[in-house]
Amino acid sequence: MSEENSPLTNPPIPGAPSVEAPSLAEPVEPREPLPPKPDQDAPETVSPTGTPTGAAKTVNSQSGRFLTTAQGTRVADTDHSLKAGPRGPVLLQDHHLREKITHFDHERIPERVVHARGAGAHGTFVANGAATGVTKAGFLAKDVETPVFVRFSTVLGSRGSADAVRDTRGFATKFYTDEGTYDLVGNNIPVFFIQDSIKFPDVVHAAKPHPDREIPQAQSAHDTFWDFVSLHSEAQAHTMWNMSDRGIPRSYRTMEGFGVHTFRLQNAAGETTLVKIHWKPKQGVHSLVWEEAQIINGMDPDFHRRDLADSIEAGAFPQWDLGIQTFPDTEDEMFEGIDLLDPTKFVPEELAPVQIIGTMTLNANPTNYFAETEQIAFHPGHLVPGIDVTNDPLLQGRLFSYIDTQISRLGGPNFAQLPINRPHAPVNDMLRDGMHQTAVHGGVAPYRPNSLDGGCPFLAGEDMSAYIEVPQELPASSKVRESPATFEDHFSQVRMFFKSLTPLEQDHVISSYTFELGKVYEENLKVRQLQNLANIDERLCAEVASGLGLTAPAPTVQVEDHEPSPTVSQIGGTWPVEGRIIGVIADANSDVTAVAQLTSSIHDAGMVPLIIAPTGGKLDGGMVVQRTYLTARSTEFDALIIAGAATPGDDAANSRDAKAGSPGVTIDPRVALLLSEAFRHSKAIGGVGDVTSVLQASAISPEAPGVVVGDATPVLTTLTELLSRHRVWDRFPAPAQ
Ligand code: HDD
Secondary structure (H helix, E strand, C coil): CCHHHCHHHCCCCCCCCCCCCCCCCCCCCCCCCCCHHHHHCCCCCCHHHHCCCCCCCCCCCCCCCCCCCCCCCCCCCCCCEEEECCCCCCCCCHHHHHHHHHHCCCCCCCCCCCCEEEEEEEEEEEEECCCCCCCCCCCHHHCCCEEEEEEECCCCCCCCCCCCCCCCEEEEEEECCCCEEEEEEECCCCCCCCCCCHHCCCCCCHHHHCCCCCCCCCCCCCHHHHHHHCCCHHHHHHHHHHHHHHHCCCHHHCCECCCCEEEEECCCCCCCEEEEEEECCCCCCCCCHHHHHHHHHHHHEEEEEHHHHHHHHCCCCCCCEEEEEECCCCCCCEEEECCCCCCCCCCCCCCCCCCCEEEEEEEECCCCCCHHHHCCCCCCCCCCCEECCCCCHHHHHHHHHHHHHHHHHHCCHHHCCCCHHCCCCCCCCCCCCCCCCCCCCCCCCCCCCCCCCCCCCCCCHHHHHCCCCCCCCCCCCCCCCCCCCHHHHHHHHHHHHHHHCCCHHHHHHHHHHHHHCCCCCCCCHHHHHHHHHHHHHHHHHHHHHHHHHCCCCCCCCCCCCCCCCCHHCCCCCCCCCCCCCCEEECCCCCCHHHHHHHHHHHHCCCCCCEEEEEEEECCCCCCCCCCCCCCCCCHHCEEECCCCCCCCCCCCCCCCCCCCCCCCCCCHHHHHHHHHHHHHHHCEEEEECCHHHHHHCCCCCCCCEEEECCCHHHHHHHHHHHHHHCHHHHCCCCCCC
């Protein structure tokens, strides 16, 4: 090659920046950190009403006046395909038709293999600094505010299934921290079905619908689930939590969240602490009752999704405190006899109190469900300095599974570039190319070490927020496929959980087992599960057996008794009533002044009044009717107030010929259903004025607990007090044992 043609001797391009001749040595000084690339901007966060929530916006696809093709060419007609004459065949040359239909044909992506149905929201997390003694994680330092996105989910159902099913709920949080993204991928139940991730495909195959008919959808009440559970004593703990009220939460807003595994924190001095992580809802921990849940799944399959979005839209932002239980990082990784690496065990709060380290507020709904809630990709291995995993064998397997599933679900390895998955910390990786690569990477040397890109990127040290795994001594051992002996007790904590519940909650557990096993066809599965129940608690077993018409077996193992943990119970205590929905039944004969006074007092108390009337439109005085007898169902309301609805002999209000109630009293049967369901589901019922006949027609005694009649103000005061306890539990107390 002649000297003139050599790349080193090319004449400079006019206007181009001068380039230093590359040094032969490897560079030793890092350049300043690169500013975030445009595609690393924060995900767009605007509320559905268009209110910006502060974060940077990404490009909005529906902007501009004119419809265009994907290439930006304006379109004159999107309603007729190009044809050879009005009655002729469609022409292949119609690019707009082909582009529109081709894109549509590919709009769906595979749903998540588990947790397919979910709902999400944006928010912020503010740390109170209480964790700085145990972790150097920057986002947990005092007053640091971190953007988050949370996705709640059911586990078993398909993406289009119902919300209020009996199932575990996912509670996954992405913290977009300055030191990289941290994902806390937890559930609303603190224990898991299995102890080793190698069994995850087994439990999921068993719990998903039967492979032949693909039924039942989003249910555990079927043979394969109970086949698996009854054959796995280790699954009894999680199953018991599912059969308790935790399996049917009232709302995503009223769920606790748990990291389940034990994690290892490390502070600035290098000291380590083992922790379990909790989310505590400020709204309280509340559940549905089973019949209510079943009705909801028909009446409003989107119940939880709607509730979350509505409350955020209304400005009633749900909040959770983040807390940790801390344990000394001892060689045996045990605490009070509990193996901290066993994910089927929890540590009672009575033994290790939850210390609050910050608060999360969800304050913005997603702008686009698909772009955000569907495309978000969580991974328990997305960690930041100061937070590390443990050797819990379930967690270890998860560390492999999540990235793997995203590759098939999101179509390749570049899912971290999707707006919702982009870290807010600058990204300077050396990952290149691949399907759906949207970054335009500069530079020529995505490898290390290099001298051509100035040696960049450089490696950070521990003092520069590099992630360094906690060096942990491993006990000398050989390769084995076995669990430690401390994983072997599968019953004592389950018994303790059952015994820690109030009698009413225990009753719910008994009914759930009886319902679920009652749906099982194979009798030997029921008998086998009864044997597990006998080992947990003899009364539980006896009552379920009696409901199934089977004989209760005797226990086969000696199970240790632990001190009860009352904190697992959801009953007792009072909670904020903000966002609770009160249905006010009214009609043309109502005292409109009393109704107006009621609704404004309900608003003032931070609750939501919804007026229910025979037809839509407005009541006298201009009050808008929000629900009619046709569209209202009791499941939507936390409490009802009768404000003069159908009265005896009021034929105008009795829109149907059917009659309900006692002789001589007729009311619309839908009102009777509304009231009797609310009564049966232990909801508070108020009556303003003389409502005796309406109650009577609905077979409700005015003397019954939680039924309060009188003037608007005292009625609402008592109702609010009842709502703060969630339900009128003493209406149907559990039988004495
Ligand atoms: Fe998992 C999703 C929670 C065990 C494999 N898991 C997923 C989601 C949550 C959890 C909340 C939904 C995330 C989202 O909203 O996108 N999973 C848990 C918890 C577990 C657990 C709390 C035990 C303590 N998971 C677990 C195991 C494995 C998986 C043992 C496999 C070995 N999980 C997955 C997955 C999913 C998933 C297949 C499906 C979609 C996804 O990851 O992104 O990889």
